[in-house]
Amino acid sequence: MTELMVQTDGLTKRYGSGDHRRLAVDSVSMTVRRGEVYGFLGPNGAGKTTTLRMMLGLVRPTAGSVSVLGRPAGRPEVTARVGALVEGPGFYPFLTGRDNLLVMARYRGLPERVVDAALERVDLADRGDDRFKSYSLGMKQRLGVASALMGDPNLIVLDEPTNGLDPAGMADMRALIVALARGGQTVLLSSHLLAEVQEICDRVGVIDNGRLLRESTVADLRGSASLRLRAEPVDRALAVAMRVAGDDGVRVLGDELVLELPATAAPGLVRDLVAARVDVHEVASRERTLEEVFFEMTTTHRNDETEEALR
Structure with a gap:
């Protein structure tokens, strides 16, 4: 059984009191597994x-609970x-980067x-003796990550690293980050750069308005590949596409038809289209990006919440 490094159960946080209470986190239940980039x-x-x-x-x-490394957080x-x-x-x-880390190391009892x-x-070894105030934003961020890495912790939490x-x-x-995970450490990464997350993360959790919308592997979240087709006449192309992919396996997107089929189905599709006297302009296999899935999920969630509030 995979060891859980982080597990939350119905984790909830409200701020304020009375009529001014604000729900910041709403019953979030999530898991982070050992050795993954989440x-x-x-x-x-x-x-x-x-x-x-x-x-x-x-x-x-x-309300709710959170355990880290099998024990209560904190x-x-x-x-x-x-x-x-x-x-x-x-x-x-006014301290140098090295002296700042020395303060942190002594506080944590590290050599x-x-x-x-x-x-x-x-990559700050050559700037370690410069004062922190002289660092660029990127260098300050690197020093923050360096502080988090000291002592080879089992779990590393990075917020927009x-x-x-x-x-x-x-x-x-x-x-x-990838090297840390390969070395057996676990990284919990918060980021706005979805292409970055798609490239390095094993699993993701998507949160919006305090609610966890989905927790899944990146591959499952993106789904299977699809075929994008541009052909004329469109009505005849659509009839062929529906015969090949099924009525529910075809979507019309602008001047394109999107078929829920793998790339291996393209040659057969083209043969059927040509046989039906359809002019094929383009057939391309395409996978949804994590960014597309993310915006689709959060937009749908917010629209559903708006509709519910108006009822």
């Missing part, structure tokens, strides 16, 4: 950061095995040698 996705204000802070023991839930023995960067790095501006190793992993990084830095950060 992407936690949602629009701004969806409840991602509040959920992460409850996982780290920084915010007390209103316990000292749990915190010692978790590294985190949430809501941006916060360091002493000083972990500092240089962490700086090396995030590529924020402020240039394209090369983003690629390096993605490679680092």
